[in-house]
Amino acid sequence: MKKVLSIYIVFFSSLIIAQVKDTLPSFVDEYYLIKNGDSLMIQLNEVSVLPKHKFTSKVDVHYYYWFRRKVFKAYPYAMLASKRIDSLNVRLNRVSSKRKKKQYIKRVQKYLENELTNRLKKLTRTEGRVLLKLIHRQTGKTAFDNIKELRSGWKAFWYNTTANLFKLSLKSKYNPELNNEDYLIEDVLQRAYIDEALIYQEPKLKMNYVSILANKKGGINVEKYKKMFAKQRKRKKRRNTRK
DSSP, X not given: OHHHHHHHHHHHHTTOBOOOOOOOOOOOOOEEEEETTEEEEEOXXXXXXXXXXXXXXXXXXXXXXXXXXXXXXXXXXXXXXXXXXXXXXXXXXXXXXXXXXXXXXXXXXXXXXXXXXXXHTTOOHHHHHHHHHHHHHHHSSOHHHHHXXXXXXXXXXXXXXXXXXXXXXXXXXXXXXXXXHHHHHHHHHHHHHHHTSSOOOOOSSOOOHHHHHXXXXXXXXXXXXXXXXXXXXXXXHHHHHHO
16 A cells, blocks of 8 residues: 555656745734834734644543644645646646657656655555645645646546555545544644644645634544554454464
């Protein structure tokens, strides 16, 4: 699975591009201080305040931070995907020949294979799933649609068929308002932006993410991961019993 996912992501990364932006804080209001007859304008950074986390147990805290590490690992690759797709589109718009376009895409793909394959092989299934969601968030299109647009529908179909064998889908969409895992991803991202633990990159998929988190009132549901590990422990116990 890891090898197949890495091959796909390397291929996909070769089709992508945008710029990592060092964005300045947004100044909505201006505040003034009058001292000794002189006026001094003070601009205050806008700060997002998110609801305090609400965990049902201490164990849930551990699962949340386990998932947080997954998001932190996947996010830089999603940023790279957005950068590459923007850059590639800019370059391709300057090339009129279809043959030269294909040649350029293959050159970029080969370069990224050398740079990223070993690192992407180490992604777990959860990290791969998170990455596919983040690609939709950052590029505005699913991985399937990006491949279909830049290569062909046939290529996209076979990549997705292969991914399905490992319970992944290149058609994965990001919807933190309706999907709990997506909500957890967004919660991790927004708090990391505030803490400056992750570099902010403006997502192409436009939503009021802070409002979505506020509406959830800090509730954290990690039952999916607790059940996943419970199954793994059972399988491990059965294998040990057979020995």
